[in-house]
Amino acid sequence: MFNGESMLLLHGRIFDGTGEEPVPDGGVWIEGDEIRKVGSSDQFDDVPAEVPRVDVGGRFVMPGLVEPHAHLSYFNASSLQDLDMNCTAEATTIKAVLNARTMLRCGYTSAYSFGSLHAVDVELRNHINSGAVPGPRYVACGRDVLGTAGMIDWNPDHLQLGMDGLALLADNPWEVRKALRKIRKSGADTVKIYLDGEGMVESDLPGELSYTQEEASxxxxxxxxxxxRMTCHARSAEAVTMAMKAGMDVIGHANFLDEEALDRLRRERNRIFVTPAIHWQVGLYENGAEFGLTQAVLDSMGYKNEIAETINSVAKMRKAGVRVLPGGDFGLAWTPHGTYARDLQNFVELFDFTPMEALLAATRDAGAMVDFGGKVGTLEAGKFADVLVVDGDPLTDITLLQDQDRIVSVIQGGRFFHNTMPSGPRFDLGVKPGLQAAVEERLFSGADS
Ligand SMILES: [Zn+2]
Structure with a gap:
């Protein structure tokens, strides 16, 4: 898809994402957009002389990261009103293009969307696939689907607003089916439906089911x-049980579990994926005060308890063999684009993953979830050549992946999108958080005026 050139990366510390210990001095032979061979540096005598060699100088070489709970069309907004109506579809699209570029620069070569404004995801995916826009390989989501008074049905009836860009409101099984058909028609790969609510939404709190089983099924x-692919928002045990009975493929959040919910997850552990998106809560506590969401306010909304419960739930899911993946609901004001790797740190610090386990979740396991023909997530022969070169050792310090300067090369489909190593061709995607913020501010103020 990306028409990469052939090259041979040599003398790296190769973390292949399969669960094996890194190869201390290894190489990756890339041919076109695929990996042809991975091994120690002395095993590449058979590579033709004309294939360019790139000495990575002992740096850490790993599979491209995968973000399984992405919102590329969300533009660091702090309210549903902003997402729904304060920005034109055109400005939203431009911001999404910038966000896609930022995500790729941060080392995320694939992503699974958890909800899109308008049909932005579909066009973004198409233009990434055609090579016109740099961004992660993308599982595109349609607009959200929810029932009246579901979590994001924010607009009061007396205003008689539509909700055309943010969501499709659908009540009763046949309206729900029609909404799904509209999403299919739009060209999306996945759709997210809301089964329950959110601590900051008084009209639909976690555990208040906004769909019946009949509608979800x-x-x-x-x-x-x-x-x-069926994706859902389910915070409570009741919502998780509803999701599992319906046969959802991906559950976002799953903060609270009871025996039944856990048992159903365990039985379908080889099929289901869960993204707790814990950075939603962590980011709220760190940055929420700026938006009136002080610690006291957040506590009163139940978020403190929710974090504690999520820690318990994740431990139980892991013990049950359920794949729990980092991916922190980035794209809101308190979870800004460009900080994606922060959720890896959350997994280590809150959920007790080792850095190795966190990396495997964000590569091999999240790669299985995005499922681009089984070719994403590890460095193995026949997989897509999505490769990062990193300065430093994320297996001892997972936080260094949050530093763009440490991610010295981003290769996707055998093609350099970023490279600041002395060896190899020089490419700079040129996305610095400050620059991104300046561009966004201009776009956003333009949309307001
Ligand atoms: Zn989300």
């Missing part, structure tokens, strides 16, 4: 017949 049935 109709959604999953319709979606699967129409080749859509």
């Amino acid at each position: 109709a959604a999953a049935d319709e979606g699967h017949r129409r080749n859509l």
